[in-house]
Structure formats: structure tokens, C-alpha cells
Amino acid sequence: xxxxxxxxxxxxxxxxxxxxxxxxxxxxxLPRPHPGFWAKLEGLAxxxxxxxxxxxxxxxxxxxxxxxxxxxxxxxxxxTLGIGLAFAGQALGHPVVLVGDSExxxxxxxxxxxxxxxxxxxxxxxxxxxxxxxxxxxxxxxLAVLPDGYWPDQYNNPDNTAGxxxxxxxxxx
Numbered sequence: 001x002x003x004x005x006x007x008x009x010x011x012x013x014x015x016x017x018x019x020x021x022x023x024x025x026x027x028x029x030l031p032r033p034h035p036g037f038w039a040k041l042e043g044l045a046x047x048x049x050x051x052x053x054x055x056x057x058x059x060x061x062x063x064x065x066x067x068x069x070x071x072x073x074x075x076x077x078x079x080t081l082g083i084g085l086a087f088a089g090q091a092l093g094h095p096v097v098l099v100g101d102s103e104x105x106x107x108x109x110x111x112x113x114x115x116x117x118x119x120x121x122x123x124x125x126x127x128x129x130x131x132x133x134x135x136x137x138x139x140x141x142x143l144a145v146l147p148d149g150y151w152p153d154q155y156n157n158p159d160n161t162a163g164x165x166x167x168x169x170x171x172x173x
Contacts (some may be wrong), residue, residue, distance in 0.1 A: 010093030047087025054084030056163025
């Protein structure tokens with residue numbers, strides 16, 4: 001992921017996999033009586049349950065010129081957004097570098113790497129701010145050395161929540 005790195009191919013056909021996730025009627029007994037409810041199984045969706053948010057953040061950044069074609073995407077994650085960013089990165093042609101911590105489950109590490117992610121693991125919490133502060137410190141170090149690196153900043157990115165609009169529309173339908 002240096003200036004001479006080969007730009008990954010985009011696979012926009014992956015976007016056809018977004019949406020139309022299964023729903024199931026839950027009628028099983030719970031501690032209190034209930035009439036049943038519908039549950040949308042977003043965990044079974046392509047790119048995981050946060051793929052819509054990840055796609056929204058990367059598309060928004062591209063439209064504003066904040067994310068250049070083929071530039072790396074760098075984010076801190078405990079897992080689920082990372083899977084979504086891996087999906088979005090593959091679809092749009094961006095390498096993805098994720099910063100996790102030693103609390104990240106081995107199975108999640110394997111899954112992220114299987115999706116082509118470069119995974120950076122911090123091994124100790126920061127004295128002030130714990131694991132998240134340690135991840136963000138490493139993220140900033142990576143941005144300093146990755147040309148054109150883009151940080152979606154999931155916690156402060158309005159495109160994150162906007163990504164759920166398609167989910168709301170799908171639920172209404």
C-alpha cells in the first residue's frame with residue numbers, strides 16, 4: 001500500500017448482493033407473553049450487518065473527493081464494521097487496513113483476513129482511553145505513512161447512519 005502499490009480491481013457487481021436479507025417470524029415463548037415479531041437477519045447479509053453503513057461511508061467520501069480511487073481505507077474496529085468495510089473496499093476497489101486489539105476474537109481475525117483485510121493488532125490498552133485510544137493512536141500512525149489513506153471515522157461520519165436508510169426502506173416494503 002505504498003505509492004507504487006497496485007490498485008485493487010473494483011467489483012461493483014457485489015452491490016447486487018446488498019439488501020433483501022431474510023426475515024423470520026419469531027413466535028417462540030419468551031419470559032413474557034408476546035404476539036410474535038419479525039426479525040431481519042442482517043448477520044446473514046453479504047458483507048455482514050454493517051455493509052450498508054460501510055458502503056454509504058465510502059461512496060459519500062468518494063463523491064466529496066475525500067477518498068481517491070484505489071486509496072487505502074483505514075479504520076478502527078472490533079469486527080462487524082470491518083467486515084462491511086472489507087466488502088465495500090472490494091466492491092469499490094480499495095484496500096482496507098483495520099486496526100483491532102488483542103480482545104478481537106481469533107475467528108473474527110481469520111474472517112477479516114479471509115476478506116483481504118490487512119489487520120493491525122494493538123497489544124495493550126492506552127493508559128488513558130483504553131483499547132479504543134490505543135487503536136486510534138495506531139490508526140493515526142498508519143495514516144501518516146499510507147499515501148492518500150482515508151479514515152471513515154465511523155463514530156463521527158454522517159454517512160454511517162445514512163447507510164441505514166436503505167434498510168429502513170426495505171423494512172417498510
